[in-house]
Each structure stands twice: as C-alpha cells, then as structure tokens.
Amino acid sequence: MKSRVPAFPSFPLCVVTLLFVLQHCGAIRWLALSQINEHINKTQQCKTIPGLVSSQAQLCRTNLEIMHVIVQAAREVKKTCQKTFADMRWNCSSIEAPKYLPDLERGTRESALVYALSAAAISHTIARACTSGDLRLCACGPIPGDALEPGHRWGGCADNLQYGLMMGSKFSDAPMKIKKKSGTHANKLMHLHNSEVGRQALKDALVVKCKCHGVSGSCSIRTCWRGLQDLKEIAQDLKSKYLSATKVVHRPMGTRKQLVPKDIDVRPVRENELVYLQSSPDFCTRNEKLGSVGTQDRQCNKTSSGSDSCDLMCCGRGYNPYTDRIVERCHCKYHWCCYVTCKKCERTVERYVCK
Numbered sequence: 001m002k003s004r005v006p007a008f009p010s011f012p013l014c015v016v017t018l019l020f021v022l023q024h025c026g027a028i029r030w031l032a033l034s035q036i037n038e039h040i041n042k043t044q045q046c047k048t049i050p051g052l053v054s055s056q057a058q059l060c061r062t063n064l065e066i067m068h069v070i071v072q073a074a075r076e077v078k079k080t081c082q083k084t085f086a087d088m089r090w091n092c093s094s095i096e097a098p099k100y101l102p103d104l105e106r107g108t109r110e111s112a113l114v115y116a117l118s119a120a121a122i123s124h125t126i127a128r129a130c131t132s133g134d135l136r137l138c139a140c141g142p143i144p145g146d147a148l149e150p151g152h153r154w155g156g157c158a159d160n161l162q163y164g165l166m167m168g169s170k171f172s173d174a175p176m177k178i179k180k181k182s183g184t185h186a187n188k189l190m191h192l193h194n195s196e197v198g199r200q201a202l203k204d205a206l207v208v209k210c211k212c213h214g215v216s217g218s219c220s221i222r223t224c225w226r227g228l229q230d231l232k233e234i235a236q237d238l239k240s241k242y243l244s245a246t247k248v249v250h251r252p253m254g255t256r257k258q259l260v261p262k263d264i265d266v267r268p269v270r271e272n273e274l275v276y277l278q279s280s281p282d283f284c285t286r287n288e289k290l291g292s293v294g295t296q297d298r299q300c301n302k303t304s305s306g307s308d309s310c311d312l313m314c315c316g317r318g319y320n321p322y323t324d325r326i327v328e329r330c331h332c333k334y335h336w337c338c339y340v341t342c343k344k345c346e347r348t349v350e351r352y353v354c355k
Helices: 015-022 026-035 054-062 064-084 109-132 161-172 185-204 231-243
Strands: 152-154 206-213 221-228 246-253 256-261 319-335 339-354
Touching (some): 054 161, 064 109, 109 161, 109 185, 109 221, 109 231, 161 185, 185 206, 185 231, 185 246, 185 256
Parallel strands (some): 152 221
Antiparallel strands (some): 206 221, 319 339
16 A cells, blocks of 8 residues: 655645655754745644644744744745855755755754854844734834934834744744754754854844934934844855854863864854854765755856856866847936836846856
8 A cells, every 4th residue: 555645735835845855954944934835824734834843833823923924034044045145156055945955954064054044034034024013913122221312212113123033033943942853962052052143143233223304304303213134134244154153063061061162272162153063065066965066057257256256166177158148228218207218228248157
C-alpha cells in the first residue's frame, strides 16, 4: 500500500513546497510561510501549517490576526536579503524556497546573517503593523517622556517597537527553545545570540522623525515621534556585521559551556557581533552539500573594485561580454494641463557575465 501525503486543505498550493522545506531548514523554517498565498483566518488552520513548532502554532491560535503580518515578514526577509547581497558571491540564494540550502543549518556566517535579519524583520513588521492599524491587538508606541527642543512636540503615531520585539521574539525564537533534539546546543546558542543581534540592530534603528506645521510652510512647530528606519537600512547594518563576524567555539567557561571567540584571547562574545561556528565555502562553484550555487552566469561589474567586480565575482574564471538594446522613455514634456508626452529612445548597454 502506497503511503499518502497528509492533506492540508487550507493550503493546497503550497503544501508540497512547505513539506520539502521542513526537512531542510531547521529552526528557521518559519520563513517558508513566504510561500503561502491563502489568508490564514481560521484557528483550525494553525495546526495544519507545516514547519511550525507547537508553541508557534499556539501563538497562531491565540493571535490569529498576527499571522498575515508574519507571512509578510517572511517575504520581506527574502526580498531584503537578496537585494542587500546582490553584489556578493553569496547572494542569499539559500533563502529561495524550496531550496533552503545547508548553509542555513551548518552554523555558518550566512546562517548568522539570516537568523539576525529574520529576527529583525519579524519585529519590524509587527511594530509597523501596530502603527498602520493592521493589528487590533496593539496601538501606537508610547509617547517618550524626555523633553524636546523649543518648537518641537511629541505627537503622531510612534512605531510600537516594544510590542514588535515581544511578539517577534516569542515566535521566531520558539524553535531554539524547545527541549527536543532539533540541532546541537552550540547551534541553538549561536542562533539565539544572532537573533538577539538582529533585534539590537532594530532598536538602534529607532530614530526621531518630525513633521512641520505652520503658516505657509514656515515650520514654526514640529510634531515628532519615534519611528523605525526601513528594513533595508537595518539589513545594511547587519551586512557590515556579517563581514566582520567572529568565529566561535563551544567550550567550558566557568560552570557551563559558552560560545567564545576561537582565534582571539578568551573574552565573552560581544552582544552586537554576529558569530558563527563553521567556515563557509567560497561560493565560486556549485556544491549543494555546502549550500553553494556558484557564480556561473552571474552578472559582474567590469569597472568595480569591490565584491561585484568581475575578478572577484567570477573567481578568476573570466567573463563574457554581452550587449543589450534598451528602449526607454526620453525627452519628456509636461503639457498644461495635465499630461506628459515622451519619445522613445534606444541605447546599447554592455553587460558582463561570469563564465
């Protein structure tokens, strides 16, 4: 008798994808929610979503309306990560469901980045949803008690970072806190640490924003609130931490084992640094066991001296030049009132692709 795949009627289009992902992506498997197209609006659906641990499913049942925000956060992680690392050999391809490659579970530098960005993104998305009114369970953030300079006053609707951090960490950290054997203790410590680094980067991204008021744009009064920077700014901060991440080992320190820097004098791991346990491949050639898709056919920048340069991106294999003809709008004129006319111009662009 042939075995049957359990049916999940609420998610007919994504169940096969999610079941595949569940086998490969470890504690970060909630990112597979980015593949869900259906709206989660019934508590019965919570127990049929593949990839969630029991405490995540429980949070889904008790806070059902937050699930569409978490789905949105999963999509933001994928989009933001791939855009931020588009100029590097590792371009966040690991996050492309259903191909969650091994570098997300091997304790690598790339794994550190994804966990940090995921933790920041879920709290960021929830905090913003409170401000926009998309979540009825929360409202605007509290008005600060500190005084502003003359002509400035607190007002507006602050991003509710406190609620975002509370609910985001409760959901994203849940797989690392269960007692079942879902990875080594060292990996759990690493993932929890890097997730906290992501949330710290989010806290650092809370800035004062102001809006002018006054006669004829005089800006005599400014209403101010505390709001978060866009996720792309936070991702750039985490990218810098990724480039300077510290390799650690799991060794006894006092009465218990802790993560400590491997090649530096013994010191505690800093709260704001990303850490990793295993070295990464160079990502030059395809090696699915190591989570590398290679750089063949990647576009490179011939004039750059950075990570997107043809020398670095192509790993010394060389590159092929291509010419593309692009048709675009040009010589646009505004006509009173109220339309714009443009001509079509054609130009040739030279591109370079790694061999």
